[in-house]
Amino acid sequence: MEPIVINRKESKLRVSPEWADVCFTCGTCASGCPVTGVDNMDPRKAVRMAALGLDQELIDSRFPWICTLCGRCEYACPQGVEILKMLRRARTLRERDKVPGPIHKGVVMDLERGNNLGIPKPDFLFLLADLGKEMEEEGFPGFYVPVDKEGANVLVTINSKEPFGEPDDMKFWWRIFYAAKEDWTVPSYNWEGVNWGLFSGDDESMKTLVGRIVEHLERLHCKTLLLPE
16 A cells, blocks of 8 residues: 655745644643734644645734734744744735734835824924923923934934824933933934834835934934834
């Protein structure tokens, strides 16, 4: 009797083909996952889908987007299965117009306008000046927000939700800078500190947005980068 040969369907989701094959389905990953059970999310299911070649089913599922990419599953796995990379790869393979929520729209907005929420440059600069005056009135004489200051030690990026809805949150950092007599600055454009290209699996956009920050560092000759996010 001749042996039966099974033609395996290689999964494009696995960073290394052997990872899914060594999964014990022991549940260690699931026990460490903060979102296990949400919409039946289970890291073991995702691994088995990849092992069976159910690529598109996993890509189209909510599993990769319920996952927070925290990495606790991969850290806990006794077999070293690269679950985190697999799920982020699934995000990368999702059609961009089918990325759930506002994430992809935020990436497009950032690429076009320099921040995830599309805040115009004049509005941003007006807000910084206004908040600087408030800081001075609150007991920080001489305070102002240094914008595009060449040679500053620290380049500070900003989460766009702060100027949009929580502007006073920026003052926490500014008070520290003031007390420490730190030499710092913020860019007047492309100042977004949250790279949604990373979270959405959009590698090309992620590289573009990282490159903008590097460009600021070189343009302004800053030594240190601060990502308050």
